[in-house]
Amino acid sequence: MNRLIRRKFGEVYRLKVPQRNFCANGAATNSAQPGYSQDSKIGHYDIAIVGGGMVGMAFACSLASMPLTKDLNVAIIDSNPALSSGVSIKKEEPPDPRVSTVTPATISIFKEIGAWKYIEQNRHAYFDKMQVWDYTGLGYTRYNARDANKEVLGCVVENRVLLSSLLSCLQSADFRKTIYPSRLLTLHRNSSSTKVDSHSSGLPLHGQGNLVKLDLIDGSSLHAKLVVGADGSKSRVRELAGIKTTGWNYSQNAIICTVEHAVENQCAWQRFLPAGPIALLPVGDNFSNIVWTMNPKEANDHKMMNGDEFIKDVNHALDYGFGPHPKSSMFGDGGIFSWLKADVTSASEFFEIPPKVIRLVSDRMMFPLSLMHANNYASKNIVLIGDSAHTVHPLAGQGVNLGFGDAFALSRVIAEGIAVGTDIGEVTMLKKFEVERKTANIAMMAILDGFQKAYSVDFGPLNILRAAAFHVAQHVSPLKRGIISYASGEQRLPLFS
Amino acid sequence: MAFKLPNQLRALYTATNYHHHHRILSPLAGASQSFVFSLRRLFADVPPLSDPSSAPPPLYPHSTKTSLAPSSLNQYELAKFAAIAETWWDSEGPFKPLHALNPTRLAFIRSTLCRHFRRDSYSAKPFEGLKFVDVGCGGGILSEPLARMGATVTGVDAVEKNIKIARLHAVWPFTNLSPIWIPQLQRLNIVAQQLLVEEQRTFDAVIALEVIEHVAEPAEFCKSLATLTVPGGATVISTINRSIRAYATAIIAAEYLLHWLPKGTHQWSSFLTPEELVLILQRASISVQEMAGFAYNPLTGRWSLSDDISVNFIAFGTKNSQ
Ligand SMILES: Cc1cc2nc3c(=O)[nH]c(=O)nc-3n(C[C@H](O)[C@H](O)[C@H](O)COP(=O)(O)OP(=O)(O)OC[C@H]3O[C@@H](n4cnc5c(N)ncnc54)[C@H](O)[C@@H]3O)c2cc1C
Numbered sequence: 001m002n003r004l005i006r007r008k009f010g011e012v013y014r015l016k017v018p019q020r021n022f023c024a025n026g027a028a029t030n031s032a033q034p035g036y037s038q039d040s041k042i043g044h045y046d047i048a049i050v051g052g053g054m055v056g057m058a059f060a061c062s063l064a065s066m067p068l069t070k071d072l073n074v075a076i077i078d079s080n081p082a083l084s085s086g087v088s089i090k091k092e093e094p095p096d097p098r099v100s101t102v103t104p105a106t107i108s109i110f111k112e113i114g115a116w117k118y119i120e121q122n123r124h125a126y127f128d129k130m131q132v133w134d135y136t137g138l139g140y141t142r143y144n145a146r147d148a149n150k151e152v153l154g155c156v157v158e159n160r161v162l163l164s165s166l167l168s169c170l171q172s173a174d175f176r177k178t179i180y181p182s183r184l185l186t187l188h189r190n191s192s193s194t195k196v197d198s199h200s201s202g203l204p205l206h207g208q209g210n211l212v213k214l215d216l217i218d219g220s221s222l223h224a225k226l227v228v229g230a231d232g233s234k235s236r237v238r239e240l241a242g243i244k245t246t247g248w249n250y251s252q253n254a255i256i257c258t259v260e261h262a263v264e265n266q267c268a269w270q271r272f273l274p275a276g277p278i279a280l281l282p283v284g285d286n287f288s289n290i291v292w293t294m295n296p297k298e299a300n301d302h303k304m305m306n307g308d309e310f311i312k313d314v315n316h317a318l319d320y321g322f323g324p325h326p327k328s329s330m331f332g333d334g335g336i337f338s339w340l341k342a343d344v345t346s347a348s349e350f351f352e353i354p355p356k357v358i359r360l361v362s363d364r365m366m367f368p369l370s371l372m373h374a375n376n377y378a379s380k381n382i383v384l385i386g387d388s389a390h391t392v393h394p395l396a397g398q399g400v401n402l403g404f405g406d407a408f409a410l411s412r413v414i415a416e417g418i419a420v421g422t423d424i425g426e427v428t429m430l431k432k433f434e435v436e437r438k439t440a441n442i443a444m445m446a447i448l449d450g451f452q453k454a455y456s457v458d459f460g461p462l463n464i465l466r467a468a469a470f471h472v473a474q475h476v477s478p479l480k481r482g483i484i485s486y487a488s489g490e491q492r493l494p495l496f497s
Numbered sequence: 498m499a500f501k502l503p504n505q506l507r508a509l510y511t512a513t514n515y516h517h518h519h520r521i522l523s524p525l526a527g528a529s530q531s532f533v534f535s536l537r538r539l540f541a542d543v544p545p546l547s548d549p550s551s552a553p554p555p556l557y558p559h560s561t562k563t564s565l566a567p568s569s570l571n572q573y574e575l576a577k578f579a580a581i582a583e584t585w586w587d588s589e590g591p592f593k594p595l596h597a598l599n600p601t602r603l604a605f606i607r608s609t610l611c612r613h614f615r616r617d618s619y620s621a622k623p624f625e626g627l628k629f630v631d632v633g634c635g636g637g638i639l640s641e642p643l644a645r646m647g648a649t650v651t652g653v654d655a656v657e658k659n660i661k662i663a664r665l666h667a668v669w670p671f672t673n674l675s676p677i678w679i680p681q682l683q684r685l686n687i688v689a690q691q692l693l694v695e696e697q698r699t700f701d702a703v704i705a706l707e708v709i710e711h712v713a714e715p716a717e718f719c720k721s722l723a724t725l726t727v728p729g730g731a732t733v734i735s736t737i738n739r740s741i742r743a744y745a746t747a748i749i750a751a752e753y754l755l756h757w758l759p760k761g762t763h764q765w766s767s768f769l770t771p772e773e774l775v776l777i778l779q780r781a782s783i784s785v786q787e788m789a790g791f792a793y794n795p796l797t798g799r800w801s802l803s804d805d806i807s808v809n810f811i812a813f814g815t816k817n818s819q
């Protein structure tokens with residue numbers, strides 16, 4: 001892996017700077033190099049964040065919020081105009097279909113960095129109940145925040161609200177940041193162009209590659225000690241660093257859209273259908289968000305069909321479509337598990353039917369689903385966070401939460417490094433971050449992948465087992481508590497602690 | 498984090514103020530013998546003799562060198578460092594242990610010096626405005642982080658090649674780090690005067706990590722460190738203990754098994770025990786305030802601070818201000 005990276009840089013490097021030793025021997029020659037003639041005008045930064053999406057911005061906010069990192073000089077590179085001009089959100093517009101389910105763990109970190117108050121000024125929907133069931137009619141599970149001694153199970157927030165809140169948070173902070181409204185083209189690991197001691201000739205240039213030069217598509221360049229790739233699942237940083245990935249496509253697509261009910265929805269609903277799950281998440285007012293996973297052909301049909309028909313299909317899928325409602329009496333009353341019931345059941349824990357959808361209020365968007373994991377998150381001067389390091393099945397709404405986890409972990413590791421005077425591009429320090437996050441991310445990915453597999457194969461007996469498992473989960477309180485606290489991002493190790 | 502002087506040591510340290518050497522030494526394991534041994538080394542101008550009970554096992558390749566005169570012993574030590582100077586910044590090379598140890602020992606320095614100089618421990622550059630000298634800086638593994646933490650750092654070393662490496666590596670972006678070559682640095686008292694007279698410099702903190710075990714006259718060396726320190730200033734020294742465990746851990750493990758260090762990097766007989774270090778610093782008007790050990794976890798490959806000073810230890814002292 002290292003060799004790969006080095007080769008990559010070696011190539012780019014050779015184009016502009018003939019030789020490392022050459023630079024060491026005479027600084028004057030540097031200025032004759034076309035690539036370096038403008039060096040004095042190129043900005044030098046401690047950190048260059050490539051990608052100002054939710055994860056990149058959360059990372060910047062986290063840096064701005066900690067005393068040890070708030071004085072860092074940071075560049076953010078993203079062509080999204082919202083970063084400079086702000087995100088305009090009109091309250092009377094219906095919610096955008098791109099939403100995230102943020103976990104209590106994410107909420108508390110957002111509070112810590114001072115970003116949650118901006119979310120609360122915008123539309124968001126806390127939920128304290130969750131119902132999961134499947135089409136076989138054999139079992140269902142209801143989670144209640146109370147079971148995990150929590151106020152809420154999570155909060156559904158539009159991605160644009162998350163982004164604008166993080167922007168507001170960053171703007172209100174006393175933080176040196178420069179936004180480059182462009183995109184990353186290439187990276188060069190280069191020697192710095194400043195004066196080189198004339199006494200030093202003949203010695204190898206250990207550690208002189210301590211800066212990375214970033215060339216952007218608009219022709220501008222900058223230098224940074226550390227490049228943070230927060231540029232999403234098709235990460236250019238990952239590609240340029242030569243970091244390989246492992247993963248697969250699920251040959252499933254997700255359709256997302258916003259719908260409206262006659263009443264307010266306060267529960268997160270998820271039903272497993274033969275081809276994948278459909279989720280109905282509250283997004284505030286009388287609106288809900290739909291994430292419906294299907295095979296690509298079905299997905300395409302559902303994207304193209306007229307809106308009324310789509311709504312009919314949605315209501316069908318969330319009610320009697322594909323199979324009956326689960327009967328709680330099946331296992332619960334008199335069945336083999338009846339003895340478990342006594343201490344948990346409350347009236348609110350009975351199976352409910354989700355509120356009917358009355359109207360489609362947004363476009364339908366379609367995304368292919370895949371699982372991808374970068375083999376490394378860190379190399380010298382380069383580190384990956386968020387979707388650039390991993391994408392997961394959106395099943396449990398963990399995707400962006402894992403990314404936020406990365407962002408906060410990396411900023412903490414950097415703060416600890418700064419405390420002891422570490423060079424922030426140093427790979428040993430970055431590897432600490434990698435070790436910490438790989439463990440958490442892989443555990444979650446394995447669980448989600450396992451879930452996905454279990455629910456995309458339609459074997460009768462397996463479904464019965466699954467239904468039974470749901471049923472047990474429904475009636476064993478401590479077990480449920482374990483599931484919830486893991487799904488809400490509080491627990492480090494799987495599964496039922 | 499509290500890096501308190503172990504009780505034993507505190508007893509020793511407070512007791513030495515009252516000159517009751519015998520009483521306080523008795524509880525120390527094998528104290529009488531090692532004390533005699535150390536007295537010979539510290540306070541007589543003769544090289545340490547091989548003591549059958551505490552001398553390194555025959556395995557040790559350089560035990561014969563102890564018969565050399567101090568100055569040549571130094572030349573020998575310095576030649577060893579010159580030979581591997583190119584590899585200072587290779588974190589997987591011969592200096593790997595220093596790289597691995599760096600965050601841990603810097604955490605000790607940050608914690609003790611922030612308290613001593615009443616600096617904000619949440620600051621990214623808590624040492625801004627303070628002048629430090631890193632004695633025996635080598636390639637600058639310690640000097641650079643100290644400079645990043647805001648100190649104006651002068652790095653000095655007896656090996657010219659080391660200083661070249663340090664300069665080269667520190668070219669950018671440091672404006673507050675200057676490595677200086679001082680030949681025969683073991684005569685630091687002369688150097689100190691030179692620095693004092695010519696450049697009118699003393700330092701708020703004088704730091705010499707993993708150097709004292711390589712010098713011929715530790716007591717003289719400590720006196721020189723004291724001369725460089727402003728009254729009320731701080732001195733930080735780390736070294737390796739002269740215990741059987743240290744021998745086993747540091748020499749056998751690091752030099753022979755793990756091949757971290759080139760064979761012969763350490764001369765076991767030149768190691769000081771924490772008690773000896775406290776004593777010689779005391780004589781140089783430096784009171785040791787805190788001491789900690791370094792513990793290595795082979796599973797994580799990381800070091801941490803601990804109470805166990807039986808192998809590697811670090812001491813923070815203040816110069817008495819009379
Ligand atoms: C259908 C679907 C539903 C989902 N539902 C949920 C959910 O309910 N809950 C949840 O937590 N997660 C969910 N996710 C996942 C979530 O959207 C992602 O995890 C999240 O967007 C990752 O954020 P990011 O900042 O890492 O990457 P992105 O959001 O992809 O941001 C990347 C940024 O980098 C910029 N960029 C890209 N290339 C470059 C370049 N070369 N130079 C400069 N900038 C560049 C882009 O402009 C963009 O701003 C879902 C995903 C999908 C597909």
Ligand SMILES: C[S@@+](CC[C@H](N)C(=O)[O-])C[C@H]1O[C@@H](n2cnc3c(N)ncnc32)[C@H](O)[C@@H]1O
Nearest residue numbers: 578633634635638655656682683706707711712
């Ligand atoms: C083990 S290294 C420690 C380097 C550095 N202090 C650190 O801890 O990273 C010892 C250094 O002390 C230097 N040195 C050895 N004997 C010395 C002496 N008598 N005077 C000054 N420096 C000496 C060596 O050249 C070498 O660079």
